[in-house]
């Protein structure tokens with residue numbers, strides 16, 4: 497039920513973006529709204545996993561809903577990449593007029609997209625069955641997709657109005673998620689090695705939050 501609602505919302509949102517588009521070139525409207533949706537759904541996929549992994553909270557429909565969130569993130573990332581690359585950058589021809597730095601940022605986005613697509617294909621029931629016990633560890637590739645997306649987002653040239661406010665809100669959302677993921681990693685290590693609980697989390701979180709702050713607010717590649 498929850499997954500059906502997520503897929504329906506994704507399809508409706510995709511259509512709404514097209515319906516509200518001014519249909520101008522370059523296609524900023526579609527590129528940016530689909531980027532936001534891809535980021536949000538990827539964030540929710542990670543957040544639901546992190547909450548389930550660090551608390552005793554177990555929802556029966558959780559894994560299915562999480563899969564629907566991940567597949568939706570991939571769907572929006574595909575739409576964003578199409579509009580971003582062909583209708584904003586100008587395809588391979590247009591890429592010649594952008595910097596090498598910008599091209600490398602798009603490459604990080606392309607790699608993130610490839611991982612998201614691979615994970616979505618893996619979520620097909622037949623493939624899940626075939627993969628057996630290796631399916632769960634393979635899902636950790638989602639972290640690779642998240643890191644590549646983050647690299648892409650903080651290095652790409654963004655033409656958004658109110659960018660500072662958007663960055664502040666995004667930072668406020670991402671840092672608690674980072675904390676949960678670090679806690680999860682801490683528990684994973686403590687279960688295998690004789691280390692005090694929460695030590696890794698306490699040591700790793702401040703520099704990670706500071707690195708994120710630098711990437712969001714000091715790295716000057718957002719306003720052009």
Ligand code: HEM
Nearest residue numbers: 527528531534535573577580581605606608609645654655
């Ligand atoms: C081939 C893959 C990709 C291409 C060609 C691409 C292209 C672009 C471009 C051109 C921009 C700048 C838009 C602007 O001028 O404001 C951008 C920004 C962005 N991209 Fe991507 N991207 C790709 C993959 C991804 C993926 C996989 C995600 C997330 C899952 C993502 C999320 C974002 C976000 C959040 C922004 C910042 C918001 C914005 O400016 O629209 N991108 N991308």
